Amino acid sequence: MSNDPVSPSTRPATIHDVARESGFAASTVSRALSNPGRVNAQTREKIVAIARALNYTPNTQARALTSGQTGSIAVLVSDITNPFYFGLIRGTQQQLKAANYLQMLVDTAESSDSEAATIDSLRRSADGAILTASRLSDQQLLALAERMPLVAINRHVPGIPAVIIDTPFGIDQALDHLASLGHRRITYVSGPDMSWSNERRWQRLEKTAQKLGVHPVRTREYAPSMASGAAAAEAMINSESTACVVFNDLIAIGMLERFRERGVRVPEDISVVGCDDIFGADFCNPPLTTLTAPIERAGRMAVSMLLSRLEAGADAPPPPPMLLPTHLTVRKSTGPAREH
Amino acid sequence: MSNDPVSPSTRPATIHDVARESGFAASTVSRALSNPGRVNAQTREKIVAIARALNYTPNTQARALTSGQTGSIAVLVSDITNPFYFGLIRGTQQQLKAANYLQMLVDTAESSDSEAATIDSLRRSADGAILTASRLSDQQLLALAERMPLVAINRHVPGIPAVIIDTPFGIDQALDHLASLGHRRITYVSGPDMSWSNERRWQRLEKTAQKLGVHPVRTREYAPSMASGAAAAEAMINSESTACVVFNDLIAIGMLERFRERGVRVPEDISVVGCDDIFGADFCNPPLTTLTAPIERAGRMAVSMLLSRLEAGADAPPPPPMLLPTHLTVRKSTGPAREH
DNA sequence: CAATTTTTGGCAAACGGTTGCTGAAAGTTT
DNA sequence: AAACTTTCAGCAACCGTTTGCCAAAAATTG
Known part of the structure; x- marks a missing residue:
């Protein structure tokens, strides 16, 4: 191939260039x-050929303006x-x-x-937008959803499409696991009070624990970071x-670190169950x-949901929230309860 | 406050709405x-007030079109x-x-x-764009740079602004460290052959090792993933x-896992030094x-560099590559060489 | 107070596409 | 072969901004 895949540094070809070159009108090229x-x-064939030859890329901005x-x-x-x-x-x-589609990542x-x-x-x-762990109120969220297609992750507000990771479901498995290992008193190390997931996890834990004859306890809130694991470990x-x-693996891993520093053996002295299975949970x-x-x-x-919603149009009835199951992955941080 | 922070679900206000409401022309509003x-x-004050009242947000697409x-x-x-x-x-x-600025994340x-x-x-x-570990050839990169402001990370091509993490510099420290622990034969576990960083690291290691009277060995290439750590561990x-x-922590952590499975003790039997210090390197x-x-x-x-380049204009001379130093963080995966 | 300069705001033409409408050409039906 | 339908391409308006240019108004100067 003699000609570069990349054309000389002129400004990009527009639809009009293609039109002129092909002899058709811009509107025809567009179509x-x-x-x-x-x-x-x-x-079409002719136009497509010329467009390719000119290395024509439609300007997304301009397209967005009309479409x-x-x-x-x-x-x-x-x-x-x-x-x-x-x-x-x-x-x-x-x-x-x-x-x-392009992803715009926003913090x-x-x-x-x-x-x-x-x-x-x-x-x-x-x-459209995908919201994870939004701090907006239900009303704010609903108002926003009217102006722009939205999908929420781990947040349930009626009328707003959502993908929800069903951790509470997994909580039951975790409690079964711990109860069968002889634990009779189980602490829930709490995440941020404002977190919707946090609340759900605790409520399920409380309920299921009682069914199993286990005593549930809840800590104060901890920020979801490894650093706050230290304080949580002390509390434990x-x-x-x-x-x-x-509440999550990040705090849990922080706790593990602290336990080691303090000479507390896991799982001999204390068993720890995290949530999420993030990168690192397998090799800590x-x-x-x-x-x-x-x-x-x-x-x-979430993306599929959002995209199909875009196709369906905003007036279509919102799809029901999609529940994704979780399961307990048993590794080495849980074991039989210590004797008192 | 009686009125919502979020206006009713009409379509967003345009500059013309502000113009009409304020009695000025659209061009004046724009200015x-x-x-x-x-x-x-x-x-201006009047216009700003009205714009705010109307919850006016300029349309980025339209702006991009002209500006x-x-x-x-x-x-x-x-x-x-x-x-x-x-x-x-x-x-x-x-x-x-x-x-x-908004970040468009592209894989x-x-x-x-x-x-x-x-x-x-x-x-x-x-x-503009920030390229990390680009697989493009030097020529492709240069051609591209003519058409769009670019900053490369960990890739040096003359004429292209770059941020380079000076791992080779750290390699010296690592070798000093290992040599002083009595290691006389050190393997470099290689990353992808195509990787620019990989090549640089090996070359520095080879050179410095010889200076220190240590024998350097290089493995075949491994993909940068935890999974390939297993094979690398076997080779070790x-x-x-x-x-x-x-080559990087990801492989190194994978190796650690495998060593444990195989009953090889780290650091008693083998010392391991990674590169990068990614999330997890501290708690594996x-x-x-x-x-x-x-x-x-x-x-x-990289962002600062790109942004200041945008301001300066493309004809300004490209800034020299920016070298960022690394340092050795000693944890627990290195120790005295075992006896033969 | 006339002449000149500076401010200030408006008109209109872009920017690069899309799309409703129109009419010519081609195809189909009687 | 006339009447009707369908296919196809072009015209022109529009999307929401910005910006060059111009003129009215205000400020400055002689």
């Missing part, structure tokens, strides 16, 4: 490229620091790429005011529980027994 | 909002599966957000053909080296001695 049935096969379609989806995460989101982002990225780390404002400014640049040491279920020390969540799959589902 | 000096202070500025930057990663990139993405995200997982094509289609939707076991420096078992790279900082730097 030839995006509305195949609307134009003679021969004409209203931007070809990109915003993915909002509340804290890009949390590895849980990595799986999610990976999932959304895969699916978006497959559907030829909303701030107050809910800024979150609403951010989304609002995005409304023009994205065809001072408690009388022999096992804990932790000891490997963490955890509720494996299909994180990537959740990301992919 | 009032984006070209402060060009308009009377009072008029040529999209307000977003593309970040290309070759494999979003690799946690190394998370740090990077986090860094770019932070800096972009601070500068009020180029494929052949270099598709990479070039992807970037080309992005040219219209982004003001069958070799006569007592220590290894591994044993915690990994590694070359800590300022990953997030690299992301931030």
Whole structure:
């Protein structure tokens, strides 16, 4: 091949260049490229050939202006620091790429005011948004959903399409597991009070524990970071529980570290169950027994849901929330309860 | 407050709505909002007030059409599966957000053909791009750089602005460390042959090892994943080296796992040094001695570099590559060489 | 107070596409 | 062969901004 795959550094060819070169009108070129049935096969062929030769790429901005379609989806995460989101982002990225959409990654780390404002400014640049762990109120969320197609992850608000990882379902398995190992007093190491998932997990734990004749205890809230695992570990040491279920793996792994520093053996002295099965849960020390969540799959589902919603139009009835099951993955951080 | 922060579900206000409401022309509104000096202070105030009341958000697409500025930057990663990139993405995200840019995250997982094509289609939707571990040839990269502002990470091509994590510098420290522990034969566990960083690391290791009177050995290439760590570990076991420096932490952690399964003790039998210090390197078992790279900082730097390049204009001379130092973080995976 | 300069706001033409409408050409039916 | 239908391509308006140019108004100067 003598000619470069990359043309000289002139400005990109427009639809008008293709029109001039081919002798057809711009409108015909437009239709030839995006509305195949609307134009003679021969004409289309000719136009397509010329477009390719000119290395023509439609300008997404301009297209968005009339069609209203931007070809990109915003993915909002509340804290890009949390590895849980990595799986999610990976999932959304895969699916978006497959559907030829672009992913706009946005970190909303701030107050809910800024979150609403951010989304609002995005409304023009994205065809829809995927919200993970949104801090918006139900009303804010609903108001937003009227203005822009939305899918929420791990958040249930009636009327808003959602993908929900059914960790409570896994909680039952975790409690069965712990109860059968002889644990009679189990602490739930709580995540942020504002977190919807956190509340759900605790409620399920409380209920199921009572059924199993196990005594449930709840800690104060801890930020979802490894660092706060240290404090949580101390709290566990001072408690009388022999096992804990932790809001997420990040805190759990932090606790493991602290336990080792303090000479507390896991699982001989204390059993630990995490939630999510993030990257690292399998190779930490000891490997963490955890509720494996299909994180990537959740990301992919959310995208599919959003995309099919875009096709269906906003007036279509919102689909029911999609529940993704979790399962307990037993590793080395759980064992028989210690004797008193 | 009686009125919602979110207006009713009508379509968003345009500049014309603001114009009509305020009695000024659209052009004046435009100038009032984006070209402060060009308009009377009072008029501006009035317009700003009305714009706010109408909850007006400029349409980025339309703006991009005339101004040529999209307000977003593309970040290309070759494999979003690799946690190394998370740090990077986090860094770019932070800096972009601070500068009020949007991040378009793109996974180029494929052949270099598709990479070039992807970037080309992005040219219209982004003001610039950050390339991490690009598989493009030097020429392709240079051609691309003519058409769109670029910053490369960990890739040096003369004429292309770059941020380079100076791992080779750290390699020296690692070798000093290992040599002083009595290791006399050190294996470099190689990453992908095509990787620029991989080549640099090996060359430095080879050179420095010889200076220190240590015998350097190089393995075949391994894919940068935990899974390939198993094979790499086997290779180490069958070799006569007592220590290894591994292309990256991902492989290294995979090796650690395998060593444990095989009953090989780290660091008693074999010492392992990783590269990058990714999430997890501190809590794996044993915690990994590694070359800590300022990953997030690299992301931030790349963004700053790109942004200042956008301001300076493409004709400004390309800045020299920015070298970011690494340092050895000693944890528990390295120890005295075993006796023969 | 006339002449000149500076401010300030409006008109209209882009930017690069899409799309409703129109009419010519071609094909079909009687 | 006339009447009717379908296919196909072009015209022109429009999407929401920005910006060059112009003129009215205001401020400055002589």
